Amino acid sequence: MITSSSIYGLKMQWTPEHTQWAEQHFDISSTTRSPAHKVEAYRGHLQRTYQYAWANDDISALTASNLLKKYAEKYSGILEGPNERALLCAYSDSSSGLVNGRKSENESWQEGIYPMNCAPDVISVSKAGMTAALPPTDVSASIGSSPGVASSLSEPSYSSSNCGSHPATTLHSGLPSQEYTASYNGSYLHSSYSSQSTPALPSPHPSPLQSAGLLQPPPPPPALVPSYNAGSPNLPNYSYPPTGYASQTAVGPGYSPGGAPPPPSAYLPSGIAAPTPIPPSNLPGYTYQSHNHTPITPTPLNGSSSNSLKRKAFYMSGHGDVDSSYGNFNYNQQRSSQSPMYRVADSSVSDSNRGTGFERNSEPSSLAFKPTKQQLASDPQRKFNVHSGRALTPPSYGSTKNSAGDLRTGEPYSKFGSPIMSEQTDEHRQHLSHSLSGPDLGTATSSIHAAEEQLKNSDSNLVEMINTEILQQGSPVDWTDIAGLDMAKSTIKEEILWPILRPDMFSGLSTLPRSLLLFGPQGTGKSLLARCMASQLGAAFLRLSGSALVTKWLGEGGKIIQASFLVARCRQPAVVLISDVDLLLSGQLTEESPINHLKTELLIQLDGILTSAEDHVLVVCSTSKPEEIPETLRRYFTKRLLIPLPDGTARHQIISQLLSQHNYCLSDKEMSLLVQRTEGFSGLDVVQLCQEAVVGSLHGIPGADLPSIHPSQMRPVAYQDFENVFCKFQPSISQKELDVYTEWNKMFGCSQ
Numbered sequence: 047m048i049t050s051s052s053i054y055g056l057k058m059q060w061t062p063e064h065t066q067w068a069e070q071h072f073d074i075s076s077t078t079r080s081p082a083h084k085v086e087a088y089r090g091h092l093q094r095t096y097q098y099a100w101a102n103d104d105i106s107a108l109t110a111s112n113l114l115k116k117y118a119e120k121y122s123g124i125l126e127g128p129n130e131r132a133l134l135c136a137y138s139d140s141s142s143g144l145v146n147g148r149k150s151e152n153e154s155w156q157e158g159i160y161p162m163n164c165a166p167d168v169i170s171v172s173k174a175g176m177t178a179a180l181p182p183t184d185v186s187a188s189i190g191s192s193p194g195v196a197s198s199l200s201e202p203s204y205s206s207s208n209c210g211s212h213p214a215t216t217l218h219s220g221l222p223s224q225e226y227t228a229s230y231n232g233s234y235l236h237s238s239y240s241s242q243s244t245p246a247l248p249s250p251h252p253s254p255l256q257s258a259g260l261l262q263p264p265p266p267p268p269a270l271v272p273s274y275n276a277g278s279p280n281l282p283n284y285s286y287p288p289t290g291y292a293s294q295t296a297v298g299p300g301y302s303p304g305g306a307p308p309p310p311s312a313y314l315p316s317g318i319a320a321p322t323p324i325p326p327s328n329l330p331g332y333t334y335q336s337h338n339h340t341p342i343t344p345t346p347l348n349g350s351s352s353n354s355l356k357r358k359a360f361y362m363s364g365h366g367d368v369d370s371s372y373g374n375f376n377y378n379q380q381r382s383s384q385s386p387m388y389r390v391a392d393s394s395v396s397d398s399n400r401g402t403g404f405e406r407n408s409e410p411s412s413l414a415f416k417p418t419k420q421q422l423a424s425d426p427q428r429k430f431n432v433h434s435g436r437a438l439t440p441p442s443y444g445s446t447k448n449s450a451g452d453l454r455t456g457e458p459y460s461k462f463g464s465p466i467m468s469e470q471t472d473e474h475r476q477h478l479s480h481s482l483s484g485p486d487l488g489t490a491t492s493s494i495h496a497a498e499e500q501l502k503n504s505d506s507n508l509v510e511m512i513n514t515e516i517l518q519q520g521s522p523v524d525w526t527d528i529a530g531l532d533m534a535k536s537t538i539k540e541e542i543l544w545p546i547l548r549p550d551m552f553s554g555l556s557t558l559p560r561s562l563l564l565f566g567p568q569g570t571g572k573s574l575l576a577r578c579m580a581s582q583l584g585a586a587f588l589r590l591s592g593s594a595l596v597t598k599w600l601g602e603g604g605k606i607i608q609a610s611f612l613v614a615r616c617r618q619p620a621v622v623l624i625s626d627v628d629l630l631l632s633g634q635l636t637e638e639s640p641i642n643h644l645k646t647e648l649l650i651q652l653d654g655i656l657t658s659a660e661d662h663v664l665v666v667c668s669t670s671k672p673e674e675i676p677e678t679l680r681r682y683f684t685k686r687l688l689i690p691l692p693d694g695t696a697r698h699q700i701i702s703q704l705l706s707q708h709n710y711c712l713s714d715k716e717m718s719l720l721v722q723r724t725e726g727f728s729g730l731d732v733v734q735l736c737q738e739a740v741v742g743s744l745h746g747i748p749g750a751d752l753p754s755i756h757p758s759q760m761r762p763v764a765y766q767d768f769e770n771v772f773c774k775f776q777p778s779i780s781q782k783e784l785d786v787y788t789e790w791n792k793m794f795g796c797s798q
């Protein structure tokens with residue numbers, strides 16, 4: 047049949063072939079056909095296409111997207127007139143109508159014009175090819191936002207940032223509900239999808255393109271989108287996934303795809319910020335893919351830094367599983383009031399290995415404590431040992447007289463006293479001896495005998511080395527020998543020493559402290575404190591250097607650690623100091639690292655100490671890198687104490703004490719200036735500065751005269767001597783490093 051029509055004076059011949067061609071090619075722009083006719087033709091074509099697709103059971107996401115795009119383009123092309131637009135809005139406003147082909151309850155249909163019977167087919171095909179069906183609202187949104195959304199779907203990677211300026215927005219500008227308008231902004235388009243589609247369903251038919259890697263898999267769902275129901279713009283339809291806001295933090299506040307900030311959300315209650323979409327970088331290629339979203343797992347709290355306070359609060363609140371590992375460490379050991387941990391070494395024990403590291407009967411003169419010299423001499427691995435040879439007159443903390451014999455009175459910091467054992471200290475030790483003897487002797491006997499037996503079978507050379515190098519024979523240290531550190535000192539006294547010295551008073555209240563971590567900058571007195579603890583307990587003092595173990599003793603390190611703890615058990619009560627313990631316990635160690643066997647041995651020994659009721663051994667570990675110690679190993683330390691840089695008062699004490707050994711001439715103002723200029727110095731830095739200044743005062747004396755010159759003949763140390771050497775000294779620690787200590791202390795420290 048041949049028909050002809052005349053439009054605008056143009057005459058056309060119409061044949062069945064033309065009809066077929068128009069139907070096949072969706073010639074909806076034809077001016078010769080009614081909209082209803084064109085829709086019918088279009089629908090027929092879609093149905094054929096989809097039936098074919100069903101027959102093959104294979105339609106990719108891309109194909110489906112293209113079909114949707116074409117459909118939306120063609121459909122919107124039909125709708126040119128204002129009536130059609132209004133009708134389309136009615137479609138959009140009633141998502142259920144789109145799904146089941148029924149019209150909206152609020153809007154009357156224009157019969158026969160836009161039946162949309164093909165919509166279920168579209169959805170079915172989408173289900174087959176795109177792994178998850180678009181929910182009813184999706185269809186509404188897709189069509190409603192076309193061609194913007196449709197064209198976006200055809201792109202392998204697209205951003206919704208265009209949506210806001212896209213004609214689709216204009217299309218819906220006349221929507222009756224303001225809330226609904228928000229749904230057409232790209233920021234929210236995906237929200238309806240994620241909230242309504244079946245979550246986290248794996249694709250039953252993965253696209254071949256996906257399999258081939260040409261098509262990126264659908265991204266995880268944005269975690270911050272509220273559940274959005276396009277069919278009902280009312281607020282009650284919104285739900286807030288519990289994990290959503292955590293992820294929002296991870297995305298970053300204020301993020302908006304395309305750089306634009308999220309628009310104010312009309313559908314959110316006032317005061318609640320509009321949800322932030324997932325950034326495109328997180329969802330490559332499928333930024334706003336609306337289907338098959340899986341929930342985003344909330345970003346776990348990182349042990350590192352930004353969430354540290356939260357973590358500590360969590361642990362401290364008692365909600366964390368590892369609560370007992372932090373702050374309230376409890377090694378489940380009931381202390382017996384009958385068997386206090388420490389006692390004075392029994393001199394009657396015949397074994398040569400028994401005995402403390404401190405000689406109590408020494409004359410005061412022989413007890414003069416020369417901390418720096420001994421410290422530097424005892425640890426050849428120390429980085430500051432180059433200075434040891436220069437210390438012509440190591441400072442003695444025992445005297446308050448200067449070299450000229452003048453007693454310096456009126457010192458504002460005169461509490462920093464003598465390391466020489468005073469009468470009071472001797473009394474204290476006698477008291478210690480009394481309180482730690484008696485019934486306590488029996489409790490450790492079996493442990494001591496067992497350790498002695500083991501030690502007999504050990505390498506005698508090794509034992510000899512430990513007795514000479516590890517076991518410290520230095521003079522005792524008193525609290526007054528340590529400048530400043532009041533907080534650390536009182537914590538150690540009250541929480542470590544008192545329970546050990548007077549277990550009867552602490553019976554049933556807590557377990558005995560057996561391990562302690564002192565952390566802080568180098569040269570701040572950690573070792574000094576450990577020595578002081580041993581002195582106060584009348585205990586033997588053994589010092590293992592982590593740096594020495596991993597360098598010069600690496601091969602024998604495991605045996606040295608084991609034998610050292612045996613000696614400590616034999617000589618108990620004992621304090622074992624392990625400096626630079628981070629080198630032994632570092633979480634950075636690879637499996638092949640030879641240090642690992644040292645780590646294993648140390649942990650075995652620590653376990654033994656923590657679980658033994660009889661042993662009277664206190665382990666003090668020190669580190670300047672506490673963050674290197676893995677979380678799992680922190681539980682080995684009952685207490686973790688920050689030993690900070692000396693404050694002004696402490697620096698004044700150290701300087702005064704050092705200079706008091708020499709003839710010096712400094713005004714109060716100069717002294718204050720020195721204190722000021724040593725801000726940020728560690729205790730060791732201050733000691734070395736003073737030593738250098740004292741050496742400077744010797745300049746000008748002929749070398750030949752040096753051996754015979756009397757101290758009184760030397761000129762006094764002056765401020766200029768300090769001035770001359772200041773250029774050699776800088777604070778050995780940066781503010782950044784100090785911040786790390788502060789942060790770590792907040793998280794895991796016991797002193798705030």
Ligand SMILES: Nc1ncnc2c1ncn2[C@@H]1O[C@H](COP(=O)(O)OP(=O)(O)OP(=O)(O)O)[C@@H](O)[C@H]1O
Nearest residue numbers: 417418421528529568569570571572573574729730
């Ligand atoms: N608070 C202090 N009071 C008096 N002297 C101090 C103080 N801090 C440090 N010193 C001096 O610095 C020397 C080194 O101190 P110590 O060895 O105790 O530091 P540390 O913190 O253990 O260092 P590292 O972390 O390197 O092992 C001490 O012998 C002492 O002379």
